[in-house]
Amino acid sequence: MNLPENLRYTQSHEWTRVDGDIATVGITDFAQNELGDVVFVELPSPGRQLRQDDIFGSIESVKAVSDLISPVSGEVVEVNDSLTADPSLANQSPYDEAWMIKVRLETPSEIDGLMSADDYKGFVEE
Amino acid sequence: MSEQADLKRTPLWDAHRRLGARMVPFGGWDMPVQYATGILAEAKAVRTTAGLFDVSHMGRLEVHGPTAREALESLTPNVIGKLALKKGHYTLFLNERGGVIDDLIVYCQEPNLYKLIVNASNTEKDCAWIQSHLPAGSVLTNRTPDTALLALQGPLAVTIMAAAGAPEASEIRRFERVAVRLFNNPAWAMRTGYTGEDGFEIQCSATSAENLWNALLRVAGPNLVPCGLGARDVLRIEAAYPLYGHEIDDDCNPWEAGLGWVLKKTEGFIGAEALARLKESQARQLVGLTMETRSVARQGATVLAGDRPCGEVVSGTFSPNVNASIALAYVDRDVTDETLTVESGGRRQNAARTPLPFVDLPVARKKKPAGLTSTASL
Known part of the structure; x- marks a missing residue:
């Protein structure tokens, strides 16, 4: 299981990468593997205000559909249109090409409450 | 974990685990839903080269x-x-109400011996039903545990049978059941399958199943992809073949499901009287839908004509061969709209009514005139 050390993780299998006041959000390698072939991703429009734990979209595989849950609060400033055009990126490149949204952090301390790579590894192996 | 302990395992269970299959409970069995390749690649392989399925969970009965x-x-x-x-x-x-208890294939093996292949989830129900109507002088036996059933499906199926030592398999006709030797081991080959592609269902002893499975994959190399139940479901939806629990069940009649062609008799079987009454009063029709987005319309989603609810989705998937989300739905008989709406989880999307099957099926293509093929067979 690929779990980059520099990311933070949620129990609903999103990852977050922080650069200054921007948080980039996607789903983990574990999540894409559990879903199987991803065929559809629905993302919000830029400008949408999110609170932590808001549903910001959905992801569907042949077999399942799953909500996407925001790890942080803030405004969506950018959305990955390449991913909605080619949802299979979520399987091929979950931490890189398949990033989903960029959020301008409103409450940076929320990051501290997210799991480290080690904590998340322990969580999914439970 | 405790519920998994009750699941039955086919003779190929170890082979699936070795191939990295993802296992799921299905009809009381622990079955591969997909291998590392993934459902979409597996479903594509069956329509371009060939796929190999373990369908040993299906009930094999003998009367x-x-x-x-x-x-x-x-x-x-x-x-x-x-x-x-x-x-x-x-x-x-x-x-007795004309509803569908199960769909099945019956083979006449010998004048007094019939072989039945039924749905895994219905095997016990079917056995009880047959048993309760069995006249003196007949015996029902469940052969499922002694044997394995593999499905070799796709345009290269005949070539692979030849490579396995049975070139004569090309002569087996649709729905014919013939004894063959594959890699020098005895097996029964049937020219059937539930994908709409040419192919065979191969029955062998439980003890020889794993060797046969591995040998087929070895001899065919990259032209044969192990396929799980996920791909099987995609392929049968593309072909618009009904699955018990979706298009057919105990409360649905054969005409609604598009199975009127099976009703070759008008009397002398259980359900005949009810069917005679039902024929004129079909309330719904089974239609094909191609979705506007790639979002999958799943079983239970509401179908609307304009703003009027008019039916529901019974099967839906993403089809890699159509490259779109497709669905089978029951809608009211009077609905003629070419564009319908499907609603699930509060979201609506348009769906274009699509003639069935969704893909061009080799098994349904018109046969060439006899004159063109007669020289080839001699």
Whole structure:
């Protein structure tokens, strides 16, 4: 299981990468593997205000559909249109090409409450 | 974990685990839903090269004895008496209300011996149903545990059978059941499958199953992809083949499901009287839908004509061969709209009514005129 050390993780299998006041959000390698072939991703429009734990979209595989849950609060400033055009990126490149949204952090301390790579590894192996 | 302990395992369970299959409970069995390749690649392989499925979970029953024919004649609406030796046909078990207890294939193995292949989830129900209607002189046996059933499906199926030592398999006709030797081991080959592609269902002993599975994959190399139940479901939806629990169930009649062609008799079988009454009063029709987005319309989603709810989705998937989300839905009989709406989880999307099947099926293509093929067969 690929779990980059520099990311933070949620129990609903999103990852977050922080650069200054921007948080980039996607789903983990574990999540894409559990879903199987991803065929559809629905993302919000830029400008949408999110609170932590808001549903910001959905992801569907042949077999399942799953909500996407925001790890942080803030405004969506950018959305990955390449991913909605080619949802299979979520399987091929979950931490890189398949990033989903960029959020301008409103409450940076929320990051501290997210799991480290080690904590998340322990969580999914439970 | 405790519920998994009750699941049955096919003779190929170890082979699936070794191939990295993802296992799921299905009809009481622990079955591969997909391998590392993934459902979409597997479903594509079956329409371009070939796929290999373990369908050993399906019930293999035997009705044996001097009254076997009359027993099955009274239990099914297709004409058992017309089955030549080694030939089979698709048929149904119907209840007294004309509802579908199960769909199945019946083969006439010997004059007094019929082989039945039924749905895994219905095997016990079917056994009880047959048993309760079995006349004196016939015996029902469940052969599922002693044997394995593999499905080799796709345009290269004949080539792979030849490579396995059975070039004569190309001569086996649709729904014919013939003894073959594959890698020098005895097996039964049937020219059937549930994908709409050419291919075979191969029955062998439980003990020889894993060797046969591995040898087929070895001899065919990259042209044969192990396929799980996920791909099987995609392929049967593309082909618009009904699956019990989706398009058919105990409360649905054969006409609604598009299975009127199976009803070759008008009397002399359970359900005949009810069907005679039902024929004129079908309330709904089964339609094909191609979705506007790639979002999958799943079982239970509401179908609307304009703003009026008019039915529901019974099967839906993403089809890699159509490259779109497709669905089968029951809608009211009077609905003629070419564009419908599907609603699930509060979201709506348009769906274009699509003729069935969704893909061009080799098994449904018109045969060439006899004159063109006669030289090739001699």
